[in-house]
Amino acid sequence: MIFEQLSGNLLQGVILGGVYGMATMGLSLIFGVLKVVNVGHGAFIMVGAYVALILFQTLGIAPPLAVPVALILGMALGMLFYYTAIKKLLKGPELASLLATFSIGVILEEVCKQLFTSEARGYHWGLDKLDLGFTVLPYSKLIAFGGSILVGLLLYLWFHKTRAGMAMRSVVEDDEGAGVCGINVDWEYALSFSIGIGLTVVSGVLLTMFIPVGINPYMGGSYTLKAFVIAVLGGLASPYGAFFGGLVFGLIENGSYTLFAQIPGLEPFAMTRFFSFVMLLVILLIRPTGLLRTK
């Protein structure tokens, strides 16, 4: 009985963690290439959630089909913000790009508030559930998980098998050297920022499978926090590290919720959110460069 509950929780944790991991890859990609910390990260997840919600509610489009829309919208937003703000701040003090990405997050939140009000919303895809005996998994969550793995794989293939991807990797390694080798570093920056944002908006679509009624303009804040925990777990500059960081975080989050629920007098939901903040501080204290990095 206890074993069943535990393995059920573990599985749920892995499923959610995979999506968390995907939701952090964009953050790590942008940091890896541009050395910019996207403090407005969660707001882009929120945008993705609205893409899924609106497409489903107004046009009846199923969430997987919202993914390409989200990717294109995200990449367009990425280009827009790169050329209007980020590009001009890369050479300046770190404070400048931090404040800029923070403000971009606020802009997105306020635009969405004007468009959709601040009321919390959700949608019901209505897929069946898979009963494994020890736990029940909605197919929608499985699809989100599968989608995350797929996106991770595609990113990997793109990085390692295409010229464009390899060019971008060389910028991560050494941007001056890459520039000397004839790579247009500015364009690589723009592209990475845009892909990073695109991935993040897509992850917002996938995350809606886990939040039945929680879509609102200010939902991003807690995802920003989680993404930082995950990114720091996996080594801030590594998209794959982020993916595994996500798995670990999903497990810990699920486990700590179960634990907090056992302790009388605690609100498990709030305590779990508090816990992710504590985790961030602890990880930064013991290993700011990332727990999962070997070097």
Next chain:
Amino acid sequence: MMRHLQKYSPILPVLLAYGVLLGIGLAYPGKWQLIAQLAFYCALGQAFNLFMGMTGYVDFGYVAFLGVGTYGMAVSIYFLYDKGLGIGLIFIGLALAAVFSTGLSLAVGAVALRLRGAYFAIATIGVNEGFRYFVEGARIWNGADGMIFSRHLRKAVGRETAMTLSTQWADILVFGVAVLAAILTLVYMRNKVGYALTALREDEDAAKVMGINVTKFKIIAFITSAVLAGLLGASAWALKLTYVYPEDVFEIHYTVEAIIIVLLGGAGTLLGPIVGALIYGASKYFLAIVLPGFQLLIFAPIIIVIIVLFPEGTVGILKKKIRGTALEKFII
């Protein structure tokens, strides 16, 4: 002696500005709320600037210090109202606000201030939410239900005094915090702390090589800024409203406002936060009439415009203009 005092002449325009504001408020009671709001923004800006402006580090969880300060005052009034302390409750509340914000800043600073730039920002990003969910999750001080203590305050000091405390003294205290923050900023600027902070803001490694214990000076600025925020929360929120809800006092948009104010006015300048607060406060006041609900949507892009085009802010630009003139002694 004269020369010693002259170093502090830039405090004059600050005091003048606050004096004029207070004067307008007293002369036109109908405008008191607006003036109180502007004073709040001035104090917020000055307190925030003391850390962000002087060190170049940004604390995205800054509002948490206002939040715990609010709780400091709330706890004092809520739990001690029947101990016959009278007006002493307020002083205990302010002391608790200072203690709470110092405690939180030590806890956060111990981790975050050992980290550089981006990592520091990352470490602070969840402080306000983290603390809010801690209060709610562990059901501390009534958890999410908050604390309402108007009744307690009335019992402790009487109806009349309670009324004056919330409607007048709370705002006067906000002025006090603003003046205190300005004085501390100037004192720091004129002493080793200020030189150390300038150095580490420009180049942390070089500062260390010059013999500056950067962590020590960052902590000094961080705690000072946090305590000022705590006192501000205790006066502008707890004492004025006589209730506190975790979801209100840990709300990130106050951090956004602090950033806007400091950038508008000029980060790291003495007069900047006041200029920024007046510009921001006044425009927000009019926007609330013309375009209610659009304030942040309008100001967030302005932050980006400032960062890209005018990183020195209003007073920073002004300082350049007046270099070599007599005004140079007063406007910094």
Next chain:
Amino acid sequence: MPLLKVRNVTKRFGGLVAVDDISFEIRHGETMAIVGPNGAGKTTMFNLINGVFLADEGQMIFEDVDVTHFPSYRRAHLGIGRTFQIPRPFASATVRENIAIGGMFGAAGSEVNVDEALEMADHYIELIGLTPHRDKPAGGLTPIEKKMVEIARALAMKPRLLLMDEAMAGMNPTDIDKMVEFLKDIRDKEGIAIVAMVEHIMRAVAGLAERVLVMHQGAKLVDEPTQEALSDPKVIEVYLGKPAEEFHA
């Protein structure tokens, strides 16, 4: 007793050994040059001496104190001053403030208050001839002026050991000669040991240093009196068989 003892110090960056098991000593008040081709590990050696990096292996004794694990600000308090290869003055601070910062936090820092440090700064500004720029932000100066600000800032720290990384790079021969005289003067007046890191400017080495340590690929090649080092075949070879005249120029 030597001023600084460096014992078997090694520093690695990943697989690269930037400083490889180096030992040497610096005596009070002497001038020494560390030379070597680009990438030899000179700047890294400086960073190790003044604590910007901590050594992976080895030991460093300054006067009687084991400073191996000291952060750079504590080494500054003991009397290690430094200028950077690419000047790093505090851009928004004025020339005067920059130099005063050295005075108020350096080796004499605990006894110097802000006003005294500012007065000290005026003295050094005159010494380096930047009086017209006294109240300008250092960020707006020319590279050479920035370098001078850095030197003054380091001197204001009242160091007993002054490390100068490529202090004369980019200067013309007349300026180099002036600089050499200036540094010798400082050394004699204030009793500071000076270690200058020079890349190819043998003119400066010959004029200034009593002793030369040649580094090559992280390791110590020779450590001997200047004249011997300059004619040492091993040293000449490191400079890719350059004709001796060019080498001495």
